[in-house]
Amino acid sequence: MTLWNKPAHELHDLLVKKEISATELTQDVLARMDAVEGKVKAFLTITKEQALEQAKAVDEKIAAGENISFLAGIPGAVKDNICTKGVRTTCASKILENFVPPYDASVVTKLQKEFPVLVGKANLDEFAMGGSTENSGFYPTHNPWNTECVPGGSSGGSAAAVASGSAIFALGSDTGGSIRQPASFCGVVGMKPTYGRVSRYGLVAYASSLDQIGPITRDVTDCANVLNVIAGHDDMDSTSSFAEVPDYTKSLVQDVKGLKIGLPKEYFVDGMDQDVEKAVRNAIEQLKSLGAEIVEVSLPHTKYAISTYYLIAPAEAATNLERYDGISYGERIDGADVVELMTNTRSKLFGEEVKRRIMIGNYALSAGYYDAYYLKALKVRTLIQKDYTDAFEKVDVIAAPTAPTPAYKIGEMISDPLKMYLQDICTVPLNLAGLPGISVPCGYSQKHMPIGLQLIGKPLDEATLIRTAYTYEQSQSFHKEMAELGGAEA
C-alpha cells in the first residue's frame, strides 16, 4: 500500500485498525523522501534513526493494546527555527550551523506527548526572513509541483515536505505569511493561529510581536487535529493566551449557511495574477452556493501594511539577532580582539537578507529616527487592527487570496527585494493585527501551479475558520491531488 500520499487522519485509522504498522508507514515515507529529496531539498537535517525508533515505540504501544493519539506514529517535520533538544537547529543560518539546543520548544514538548515520528528539520529562509526559501544559508528548496519554482517561504521546507510526501504534517512559523504563502504555493493547508494561541517558547525569534507557530497539513481535518495538540497557554511564554482551547475537530462540519464572508476590495490588488484572481473568486462563489452570504468590506489601511511590517519586523529582528555574536554558542570567526571577533562572526556568517533587515531595523530604532519610523509604524499598526475590528462587526470571516501570484521561478525575484516584499501584501496585515488565517488549495494556474484561498478570522476564532475551510474543501477535490515529480508512486 502506498502510504506517503495519505493524510494523517486516514493513516491514523489504518494504524488503529492495525492494517499498517507505524514502522511500515515510516519506512514508506522515508523511502519517498529518498526518492524526492534530491530534487526538493526540503530538509536541513534528516533524523531517520530517531524516526524509526519512535515508530517502533508506537508499534509496541499498539501491540500492548494501548489507545494511541491522533499523531502517534505519523511522520512529521519541524521547521528548523523551532528548537529540538539534541537535534541541530540552524535557522538555515551558517551562524548556527552546528547549534544543538539543550531544550525543546514548548510545541515540540506538546507534540512529543502524542508520540509522532519526527523525520527531520525543514529548510527555511535564514531566520525566517523571506518568502521563497532562497535565502536559506545552505540551499534553496524546490517546489514539488515544478522543481524550477520556489516553494514559497519562509516555511518552504515544511510545505514542500508535506506536498512531496516526505512528511505527512509539518510545523511552520508565520511572521508575515510564512506558513500561508508556502502552503498556497505548494497546494497544502497552512494555518497561522491567533497571536498568543500557540506558545512561541523555543521558536527562534524573528519578530517577536508577529511570530506564530502553526500547522502545515494535507487537508483541513489534519490541520484541526494538529492545532488541537499545539494550542494553549504556556507559562514559559508571557504573551500566550489564557483563553480556553476548544476541540477544533468539532468544527469539521460542512455548514456555512448564513455565514457572513467579507470580501475586502483592497486585497484584489492591481497587478494580481489573473489565474489567482479567477480561482479565488470561484472559491468565494462556491462558498456562496453552499449558503454563505458574501459582503463587501473595506480595510482602508491595507496599503500601509507592507511599509509598517518592514519597519516593525526588522526593528524587532535587529535586537533579536544581536545575541549571535560568536561568544557563548554558535559559530565564531575569531579576530584580534572581542570587537573584531563579533564583527567578523556577524558580517561573514549572516546572509545578505538578514543583514539588510538588521540594518533597516537599527536605522528605524536609532536616535533621531525612532519617532519618525518605528513609533509611527506602531501607530499605523493600530489603525490596521482597527480596520479589522470594524470589518468583523459586519462579517464572520474575511476571504482573500493568500498570495497575489502562484509560485514563481527560482531566481526570478531574488535581485529585487522590494518586489519580493510586495508579495506579502495579502498575508502581512493579519500578523500586524494578530489575527488567525488559513490557506486552503482552491485551484491551479494555467501552468498547473497551486493557488490558495485565504480565510481570515476574528481573534481566537480558529474554529470558524476551520469550519469554513472544511466546508469549502469538502465541496471539491483540490486537496486530494499530490504534487507530481520524479519518484511518484514507486
Next chain:
Amino acid sequence: MKYEAVIGLEIHCELKTKTKIFCGCETGFGGDQNTHVCPVCLGLPGVLPTINKRVVEFGIKAGLATNCTINKFSKFDRKNYYYPDLPKNWQTSQYDLPIAEHGWVDIDVEGEKKRVRLTRIHMEEDAGKLVHSGNTIKDSASSNVDYNRTGVPLLEIVSEPDMHTAEEARTYMEKIKAIMEYIDVSNCRMEEGNLRADVNVSIRPVGSKELGTRTEMKNINSFKSLVDAIDYEIDRQTEVLEDGGHIVQETRTWDPNRGITLSMRSKEDAHDYRYMPEPDLPPIVTTDEQIEAYRKELPELPDARRERLEKEYGLSDYDAGVITASRPMAEYFDEVVAGGADAKLAANWIMGELAKHLNAENKTIVDSPVEPARLAAMIQMITKGTISSKIAKTVFEEMWTSKDAPEEIVKAKGLVQITDTKAIEEIVDKVIADNPKPVEDYKGGNKKAIGALVGQVMKQSKGKANPQMVNQLLAQKLG
C-alpha cells in the same frame, strides 16, 4: 573663582529575590562559574522571559518608601549594546515608563536637613561577569564569562543632581541603603556588590544657575570610594578650569588603589542604545488596591523611627540618626530597650563599645556575640548600681568572648561595686594619709586636686568603689 559642585547618583540595588528576574535560576552569591544558569538567562535562541512578580513588588515598595508616584502602567524595554557579559547583547530594562517616578528623600548633613529628589526607579537585569586572564579586557589573552549574575534583578534609583558635596552624596547613599534594608528588598551588602553607584559630577561658579559639563564615574562600590572619587573629581575639574581648559563629557573610572579617576570613553563613543519596547513581556499593570496593599506592608521607615526614638526615649537627634541608619541596629536597640535597659545608656553602649568591637572584628550587628537581652541585663546592673560603668567595660569584654550572663561574670570575677560606706571610708582614710601633697593642694584652694585622690581610691578598690560615694566621702573628709 569659587566653584560649586553639582552631583547626581544612579544607585544600582540588587534585590534579594530567591530567583532571577526572568527565569527560575537561583540568585545566590558565589557558586562555581556558570552553575546558576539556564537557557533563558544564557539568552539561547528561542527563549522568552517571564517576569518574577517579586521584582515588581519590590520595585513598587521601593518607590513608595521614597515618596515616588507609582506608574500603574509600566513596561520593559530593550537597551541594546554589545558586550560579552551580556548574552543577548541587550539589557532588559525600563525606558520611558519606569515603575516609579518623582520621589524624594531627606538627608541630614551637619545638622541641616536637605531634600534630594528622585527622578525615577526602574527594574532591570544584571549582566554577567568577565573573568580576564590579565588585568583588563585589553591586556588579556583570553577572558571567560561567568553568567551566574546574569538576570539577577536590580533596581536603578536615579537622583536629580541635587547634591553639592561628597558628604551629601555619601549621606544620600546611606539613606537609600537604609531604606532598602528597612523595606527588606535588598541585602545591601556593598562588599558583594549589592549596592553600587554611577556618579555624575560637574562644577560651576558659585551663584551660577547653569550646569557645567559633567563626567560620570561608574561602579563605585563603597562609601569611601564615593567620597574619595567625588573629591578627586571636583579637584581635577577645578584645576582644569583654572588652567583655562574645559571639561570633556566622558565616562571615567575610579581607581581606588591609586586614588585617581581615569578616562574610559568620551561622549563621541557613547552608545546609542536604540531602546525598543520589549515585545516578549506584556506591560505591567498595577491597580490602586495592589499599591495600597503594598503600602500597608511597609515597615516603619528610618525617618519615622528616628523621630520616635527622639520623642519616646529622649535620644539626641544625632544618636537617633546613627541608631536608625541601619535596620538591624535599630532593631537591636529596640530589643535592648525591651529587655529593660535605659534607652540613653543602650544607645551609648551600642554606638560605643559594641560598635567598636564589631568594627575591630569586621562583624555586623546581626553577628554580634552579645545578644540584646544580655546587653540589657548588663545595663540594668549599671543603673541599679551593682557595677560601675568602668567595671561594665570589663564585663562587656567578658560577654564578647563568653556566652555567660553578665550577672554570672560579675559574681565569678567579684566585680560587684562596693557601696558599703564603711569599706570605702577605710580606703579613703588610707589614701588621705598616704597623699599629703594633693590633700594640701586641695585645702589650699585647688579643688581639682581631688581628682588624683579619687583615682587613688578607685585604683586601690580595683575599680569597684562606687565613684559617686568616693567623691562624696573625700569632699566630706577634706572639709
